[in-house]
Amino acid sequence: MQPVKWLVEFVDVRLGLKDLYDRELRGYLLPRNVNVWYTLGAVLMALFTLQIITGILLLMFYVPDSEKAFASIQYIMNDVPFGWLFRMLHAIGANVIMIALLMHMLSVLFMASYKGRREFTWLTGFIILNLTMGLCLTGYLLPWSQLSFWATTVATDAAGAIPVVGDYLVEFLRGAPTVGNQTLGRFFALHVVGMPLVLLGLMGAHLFCVKRRGISSPPFGPDYRASEELPFFEHEKHPNGIPFFPNYFVKDAAVICFFMAFMLAIIFYAPGMFFPESAFQKADPFVTPQHIKPEWYFLWAYQALKIFPSEIIGLGVQVVFMTFLALLPFIDRGAERRPAKRPLFVTCYVLGILLFVAISIWGHYS
Numbered sequence: 001m002q003p004v005k006w007l008v009e010f011v012d013v014r015l016g017l018k019d020l021y022d023r024e025l026r027g028y029l030l031p032r033n034v035n036v037w038y039t040l041g042a043v044l045m046a047l048f049t050l051q052i053i054t055g056i057l058l059l060m061f062y063v064p065d066s067e068k069a070f071a072s073i074q075y076i077m078n079d080v081p082f083g084w085l086f087r088m089l090h091a092i093g094a095n096v097i098m099i100a101l102l103m104h105m106l107s108v109l110f111m112a113s114y115k116g117r118r119e120f121t122w123l124t125g126f127i128i129l130n131l132t133m134g135l136c137l138t139g140y141l142l143p144w145s146q147l148s149f150w151a152t153t154v155a156t157d158a159a160g161a162i163p164v165v166g167d168y169l170v171e172f173l174r175g176a177p178t179v180g181n182q183t184l185g186r187f188f189a190l191h192v193v194g195m196p197l198v199l200l201g202l203m204g205a206h207l208f209c210v211k212r213r214g215i216s217s218p219p220f221g222p223d224y225r226a227s228e229e230l231p232f233f234e235h236e237k238h239p240n241g242i243p244f245f246p247n248y249f250v251k252d253a254a255v256i257c258f259f260m261a262f263m264l265a266i267i268f269y270a271p272g273m274f275f276p277e278s279a280f281q282k283a284d285p286f287v288t289p290q291h292i293k294p295e296w297y298f299l300w301a302y303q304a305l306k307i308f309p310s311e312i313i314g315l316g317v318q319v320v321f322m323t324f325l326a327l328l329p330f331i332d333r334g335a336e337r338r339p340a341k342r343p344l345f346v347t348c349y350v351l352g353i354l355l356f357v358a359i360s361i362w363g364h365y366s
């Protein structure tokens with residue numbers, strides 16, 4: 001017997017890998033009309049893996065001290081071999097993850113894939129979305145640039161609008177009355193250990209929910225069947241479906257490559273896209289830059305705080321909206337998933353996206 005064949009046999013007899021492959025990969029059947037939007041979950045997994053790899057590389061050179069952090073980032077960018085590449089992949093990757101997360105959420109919303117006893121899938125996904133925003137926020141401070149310092153000051157200030165506990169919360173988040181070394185320490189700990197650990201657990205829970213319940217069929221075409229809400233657990237099977245491996249895996253891989261190419265295109269052709277001038281100046285608590293704006297995905301929240309007569313109303317509106325979104329599968333109970341049969345939902349969906357874009361642009365230019 002050839003050595004490789006022998007090794008495969010040796011492992012297989014002990015771990016039953018062929019059986020696992022037949023059952024979980026070749027035998028895992030997806031709906032025949034599954035579309036490209038279903039690849040976004042795999043894209044997110046690939047992007048998160050890349051963040052972990054580039055994050056570990058950055059950790060080898062980054063110093064979490066307000067006196068040294070900015071210089072350590074400059075050292076990574078200018079002196080460490082390929083340091084610029086893994087730093088840019090990490091920073092731009094965070095933005096691309098937010099794009100992919102929003103696309104994934106909007107696609108499951110449009111196809112109403114949260115229906116049919118998929119509340120846990122939606123809820124775990126929704127918490128992941130919020131935690132990822134927290135991960136981006138804590139990471140933003142680490143380069144200790146003017147942008148980092150002032151964006152964190154503005155963001156933590158917003159918590160002060162909460163009645164009674166506001167001031168206490170601001171100090172708790174910062175670890176001191178103002179943003180400083182204490183803030184850097186706690187944001188660093190949360191960014192590199194606390195939040196990624198929780199996120200990994202949540203991603204595991206999310207994938208478990210998807211796999212256990214069974215993937216939904218896209219609500220299009222003649223094969224469409226409304227999801228039944230049975231009083232007992234049932235795994236949604238697709239007996240005439242296509243195998244996940246290799247058939248759908250190839251599609252997943254192609255879209256992952258597309259996202260990687262998109263990221264590299266930004267790095268090589270528009271590296272400054274997500275870095276304003278203030279990202280290249282060391283933090284100075286005594287010089288407030290003229291224009292400090294949060295990242296694009298926080299602009300809507302930032303502007304909402306400004307358009308209402310008081311910050312507490314702006315904050316209240318955000319809390320109501322986010323709670324509504326989190327509980328959507330419990331509110332939208334109808335079995336119908338076809339967008340053409342849900343005109344009210346589709347109208348609100350389109351208006352909601354337009355409102356998000358308009359408020360964000362307004363926030364950017366205000």
Ligand code: HEM
Nearest residue numbers: 038040041042044045105108113114122125126129215216
């Ligand atoms: C780290 C982030 C995430 C990862 C890795 C992830 C991964 C996945 C994967 C692999 C699937 C199955 C294939 C697909 O539909 O793409 C899926 C489905 C789903 N995801 Fe996510 N997801 C994430 C975030 C989210 C978010 C933010 C939401 C919503 C707020 C969400 C809601 C859902 C729902 C409802 C499904 C079920 C789709 C179905 O059964 O057709 N996910 N996710």
